[in-house]
Every structure is written in structure tokens, then in C-alpha cells.
Amino acid sequence: MAGVGARRRQRPGAGFRPRRPGGAGQRPGRVPDGRVRHGPAAARALRLRIVPGGRHDHRRVRRGGLFGRHAAPSDRSGGPHGGGGAGHGRTGGSADPAPQNLVLALSDRARSSVRGVDIAPPGGAPVVGIFRRRPKEKGAPSLWRRTLGRAFPWKGRKIDDEALEELEEILIESDFGVQASMSLVETLQGVARRQGLTEMAQLKDALGDAVRDLLVIPEADLVMAATKPTVYLMVGVNGVGKTTTIGKMARGLIDAGMSVLVAAGDTYRAGAREQLERWAQRVGAEFVGGQPGADPAAVAFDALDAALARGTDIVLVDTAGRLHTHKGLMDELVKVKRVIAKKIEGAPHEVLLVLDATVGQNGIVQAREFKAAVDVSGIVLAKMDSTARGGVVVALSGELGLPVRLVGTGEGPGDLGPFDPDEFLAGVLDSA
Numbered sequence: 001m002a003g004v005g006a007r008r009r010q011r012p013g014a015g016f017r018p019r020r021p022g023g024a025g026q027r028p029g030r031v032p033d034g035r036v037r038h039g040p041a042a043a044r045a046l047r048l049r050i051v052p053g054g055r056h057d058h059r060r061v062r063r064g065g066l067f068g069r070h071a072a073p074s075d076r077s078g079g080p081h082g083g084g085g086a087g088h089g090r091t092g093g094s095a096d097p098a099p100q101n102l103v104l105a106l107s108d109r110a111r112s113s114v115r116g117v118d119i120a121p122p123g124g125a126p127v128v129g130i131f132r133r134r135p136k137e138k139g140a141p142s143l144w145r146r147t148l149g150r151a152f153p154w155k156g157r158k159i160d161d162e163a164l165e166e167l168e169e170i171l172i173e174s175d176f177g178v179q180a181s182m183s184l185v186e187t188l189q190g191v192a193r194r195q196g197l198t199e200m201a202q203l204k205d206a207l208g209d210a211v212r213d214l215l216v217i218p219e220a221d222l223v224m225a226a227t228k229p230t231v232y233l234m235v236g237v238n239g240v241g242k243t244t245t246i247g248k249m250a251r252g253l254i255d256a257g258m259s260v261l262v263a264a265g266d267t268y269r270a271g272a273r274e275q276l277e278r279w280a281q282r283v284g285a286e287f288v289g290g291q292p293g294a295d296p297a298a299v300a301f302d303a304l305d306a307a308l309a310r311g312t313d314i315v316l317v318d319t320a321g322r323l324h325t326h327k328g329l330m331d332e333l334v335k336v337k338r339v340i341a342k343k344i345e346g347a348p349h350e351v352l353l354v355l356d357a358t359v360g361q362n363g364i365v366q367a368r369e370f371k372a373a374v375d376v377s378g379i380v381l382a383k384m385d386s387t388a389r390g391g392v393v394v395a396l397s398g399e400l401g402l403p404v405r406l407v408g409t410g411e412g413p414g415d416l417g418p419f420d421p422d423e424f425l426a427g428v429l430d431s432a
Ligand SMILES: Nc1nc2c(ncn2[C@@H]2O[C@H](COP(=O)(O)OP(=O)(O)O)[C@@H](O)[C@H]2O)c(=O)[nH]1
Pocket: 236, 237, 238, 239, 240, 241, 242, 243, 244, 245, 321, 354, 382, 383, 384, 385, 386, 407, 408, 409, 410, 411, 415
């Protein structure tokens, strides 16, 4: 395939910065200083472990058993931060299934706050960044295989232009992006040449390594402030899953014993406020909303006021979906962020861009624009249950240096988990 050979000879753009995942040199189990010293029972119950150096190595986490089953708190209404505003009390009796697995991780910043400041939520156990992981069903086909309906036949394939082209095609179809796909295949060609390999199957590990090099592994699932409240600002275009993600996040945090206030900063879309309010009632979060057409920055301001007065642990600020191309609305988002920063030093502690995983490469365009406007700190990739196109994770990491922090896998309150690079790679290698 001369055409492909020619394409492959073009070097991918310089925008690609291979990144090494964190945790290199750290060994499983070697966390001498890693346990939070708030009592062994609490640490065991929450399976909380702090990684030295602030890097959160997901592989170790998995081996270390942090994804184990976790009983739902029996009384969600208890705790000093419960209560809240009139009509916005917790609804501990929610019928939704409680998360079974919790992941807890701390960044450097959060770690120092654990040491220096008591961030224990109601009940006394230290908690940061909590979202369940759903164990992969045994024998379930990978996302790629399900959606693309094919997998790369590694076995018995000789390394030649045709095989490499097919691999490149699958990567592109999986939304790795043309640049990354070409770069990966080129890397494999180099490995094959240097090591004198002839079978495609011999390149599987090399592909895994090359993809891992492109991934940005976040230091932690989420950053938590040393003093309350911690504020997360959710941004993204219309319909990607911002409000739903907020509901899920609130559920995970509340189940870990934190108090959560959600702010209905989407004052544009009819029903947006009610949608968030329903989620708040469903998961037991406090709620602050404004009148239709109200200034979203004012809603955020009021929400922070309420959170400060009530001693709320976490504030999740919803925003109206906006086309990344619409300057006026982007300016408004910048204003919301500025007002939050003015009200609470260091806030928002995360600006999370929610992307719809099904839109593939268009997500990159959105991420670029939102990053430029409000300095996005991480991505939530929603609707991963509906697509095989998770390759956009690689493109986001490689082109924009943005880590995928959380992955949405459904419409229910428990359908949110951290991005697991190992699982992702397993999917790539299974099908690619
Ligand atoms: N399948 C699936 N649907 C989702 C997920 N997240 C959100 N949705 C759905 O996507 C639609 C838009 O979500 P919404 O939160 O209102 O998006 P927003 O406009 O960004 O706030 C709703 O029907 C949600 O139920 C997800 O992870 N998986």
C-alpha cells in the first residue's frame, strides 16, 4: 500500500508530547508514609492510601485492592455538615443502589492538607476523591470489539504495510486521532526494524507501551482544598452530560460522608434548574438555584455564600451548555470562574470539562477552546457506555496534555468511575 507508506513517512505534528505515566520507580506496597493516620479502622474501611510523590499509579491501586467492595453507609443523614438550607436536606432514604466500590486517591496538595488540616468529613474518616469503579464483566467483549464489530487479528499476521495500515485504521476509527495513530504505527515500525521482528503479535506489547507513553496519568482523581468548601466548576457544550455527572459526583461524595451543595448555574435552558434539583433530592445534596435568566455568576456567588455559611465540604457548579465557538457565552463562563476565584481563594479547585465520548475527535476541538477560555484541569468523559470511541483519551492527553479524570458509563447515579489506564490499554490490545 504505497499510499499508506507515503502517509506514514510524514512525521506527525510536533504537538504530540509523549508523556510518561507517573509512578515509575514506585513499587507496589511501598507506601511507608502512605497511610492516613486517622485510625486503622477508618483507613481500612475507606481503603485510603496515599501514594508517595503524589503520583497515583492505577496499576498499584488495583493490585493493592483499593477497588474492593465497600458497604454503603447505613445512615447518610448523619454528620455535622448535614442539614443545610430549608427544603434542601439530605434524602438518605434514596432508593438508588449504593456504590459498591470506592476509589480514594490523594494528590500532593490534598496529601498535605490531610497532614496539616483535618479534612475529615462527617463520621471522622478522611476521604478524598471518591467514585466507584465497576468491575469489568468477565468475558465481556471490549468496547472496541462491540462497536467497531471487529478486532485486529494479531495472530498469524506478518508485519507488512497492509497489516500496519489495518492497525492504523482501527486506531483512527477508535478516535485516537490521525496524528496519534500514525505516530503509534510509526513507532511500531521502528521497533520491528530495530528488533528484527516479523510477526504482528510481537508488536502487541510495544503498542501498549507506546499508548501508555501518550497518556497523561493524573496525580489523583480530584483535588480537594485544605479548607472548605472545595469547588468544582463543570463546563462543556450542550447535552454532553454535565448535569448528570454532577448528580453522580454528588452521590459518590455524599456516600463517602461529605456534604455537597449543587449550584444550578444553567439559567438558560428551560428545565435545567429542575433537572439539577431533582438530582439533588435524589442523592441528598443541598441545592442553590436562581431564577430563569438570572446571571449564572450570581448563582455561583450565592451558592458559595451558602456553602461557607453551612460549612459544606464540596460545591459542584453546573453551567449552561455553550458552543465553544460562541464568544459571548464563553466570556460569561470566564466571569463565573472569576467570581468563584474572587470569593474563595484557590477556587475553583477543578474545572472539569465534560465531553461526550461518542462525538470522538470533535471533543478535541471543544477541549482546546474550553482550555483556552477557562483553563480546564481535567476531563470527564461521559457516555463511554455508548461508544467504542474511547481513543479520544489518547488524543486529549497527547495533544492537550489533559488527563481524563472520570468516566461516565450510564445514566444512573453510580455510573461514574475513574479512568483506568490499564483497562483502557487492555481494550486497545484486545481489539487493535
Ligand atoms: N448513556 C449515558 N448517558 C448519559 C451519560 N451522562 C449523561 N447522559 C445522558 O445524556 C443526556 C444529557 O445529559 P445532561 O446531563 O442533561 O447534559 P448537559 O446538557 O451537559 O447538562 C441525558 O439524557 C443524560 O441522561 C452517560 O455516562 N451515559
